[in-house]
Amino acid sequence: MYTNPQTATNPAGATTVLVANRGEIAVRIMRTLRRLGMRSVAIHSDGDPDARHVHAADTAVRVGGADLADSYLNGAAIIDAALTAGAGMVHPGYGFLSENAGFGRACAEAGLVFVGPPAAAIDAMGDKIRAKSAVAAAGVPLLPGFAEEPDTPMDEDQLARAAAEVGYPLLIKPSAGGGGKGMRLVRTPVDLAAAAAAARREARAAFGDATLLVERFVERPRHIEIQVLADTHGNVVHLGERECSLQRRHQKIVEEAPSPLLTADQRTAMGEAAVAAAKACGYVGAGTVEFIVQAGDAGGAGDSTAKSPSPLDYSFLEMNTRLQVEHPITEAVATVAGQRGVDLVELQLRVAKGDPLSFSQADIGMSGHAVESRVYAEDPARDFLPTGGRVLLLSEPEGSDVRVDSGVDGGAEITSAYDPMLAKVVTWGPDRAAALDRMDTALAEYTLLGCTTNVGYLRRLLRHPRVVSADLSTDLIELVHRELLPEEGEEVPDELYAAAALDRQLDLEPAGPAADRFDVPDGWRIGAPAWTMWRLRAPRLGTVAVAIRRSVPPDAPHRSGALDYEVRVGDSAPVPARASRSADGRRLAVSFGGHTVHYARAADDSSLWLGHEGGTWQLLEEPAFAPIRERESAVDGTVRSPMPGTVLSVLVEQGRHVAAGTPVAVVEAMKMEHTVTSPIDGVVARVDAHPGRSVALDTVLAAVTPEPAEPPPGSAEPATHEE
8 A cells, every 4th residue: 555655654633534425435435534543524314324334434424314405415514514523624525516616615615625626627627618628728639529609509500510510420418417418429410400409408407508519429439537636736647547438328337447458658648638638727636537539459558469549549528526436446556656556535635635746657657457346236137227125135255456345234225315336346466367357256256135236247248258358348338238138038047946945945844853744844645745836936027836845754854954855947847956054044055956056045024035156136935826927927917116216107097908018107216217117908907106105126016907808709608697
């Protein structure tokens, strides 16, 4: 770990820092504060008084209700909390108020040190048009494009002439926004006017500003960003780049450093451009300059045959005036004076206190390779919709060159109130292949039961040939998404249904040697044991019948020992099986058809969760009278919520005839609306959803009963009996 030699002995003294954030970033900042001997103050809402970051701090202050506007976005309440707790500094982390210039000014007016850039720099880089003007004057490359004047939209003729001069395809985006809102891709002139009008409407609704920025669209782009650091004495350096091209919905899920695309010369050129951009806005603190790069051949650093882009192939995208989610990979590879391991939070704090940087650009290097994977509470099979639930079991990877920044503990309730990112797994290796191998092992060891996550999907993504060969682009996940999902019918393999049924069967076994023949759950009868039937359902899938019978004498060992069975899944032939459970109930060992698997295990009142090598499965037991659908869920008329959230509206009423695909209800989570439709033709038999009510994942919203088939033409009417 690099430590500033000028202030190595408890430089902070009794300084107290309020962390104006939550989750993994708050915990991560507090870790550095504790190492430096500084006190930390956490804030929390009514929605998370027992969250991990609250317990990680020296003290915690409630700042408002569960609504974000009343708590983590309530700048006045946060400043009051800092003053009440005796804090002298406020660290905003990322998200929330981290890039809010008004909050930075309010902190200064209250006598608090804002651990971030000057408000003027936030303002300058927060507007895309102003930012591009500033960096262009500093000689930083830009994409060809044009921008509207504020409050002066171009008419159709002006827009068409400017677009023709830049050339198609074009990307239209709001000047004031981000996150993909309002963005429109235009490939031909005939689509320009309609796309611009739609972009303006969405931009005005989302940001209150309809001003547009239009740029040349780059096919198969790569997203590469440079970490910069500046002090109050005019020193500005960069600490190398990060490759952030693996994205879904314009949001990163895997990052790595250094970029496998760049050569040393390209790295130097882009680093100098990033430093120029930071100087152009008078930047202070840690920040990130993002570039869009035309994807070339795979390879780069360490590959003498790779094609590296010329300086004209990269262009300024934007500057993030805060710490980035992916900052740990820079910390893992950056070296100062030959020593690997930089703490960017420590450097932020020192800069905020007015200390000069103790190193120059010549002192900075890079060693090895690092990869970061973001663990989200989301379901990739449902187009990455957010999930939720109570964390029943959590086991995070450990080991050399493995780091986990986590914001949750066992027992935590994952809801739609906050961002679905739960943790970040970071691995380092002497080269890219080693870092990827360690990441695969680390993700296989990451287990979270009780809430569906993207961990298994991340493993498959990182093993995809294009990722392994570094043939990356921001649209890669969109292109290969279907390849990374299980084939239909293989979402839950037979061995998982068998394991879940065997787990249920173990619950029936006597705790010791059976004293009474009828205590043995083998359906004993004269001739042979009988089958015990279990009906299991995975969310979104149909019910599957699993039959089990004992294949050992009634005086078999008690539950802690392995018991022998025969298992029949659906209509398949019986398979020999053996099952045992650990004493603490957290592990389930199952041998099925000669193959033994050790599952992580957790159960609640309604379901069983099993985990293995990054994959997790939820199995629910259906009542004995439930219909057996053999995975053919299309015939099921139950309408369930695809994510935890709030019901915005109910669009049908009981007794209404609906066709498959008819909207039934609208559920909202994290400002994302999802329309839930009827899976079949039929009649609405029951409506369980109510506007304004919170629902969990898989909650029943309504039930549709299939309409009876009409008798074939010419068939006789059923006979009736008359008195």
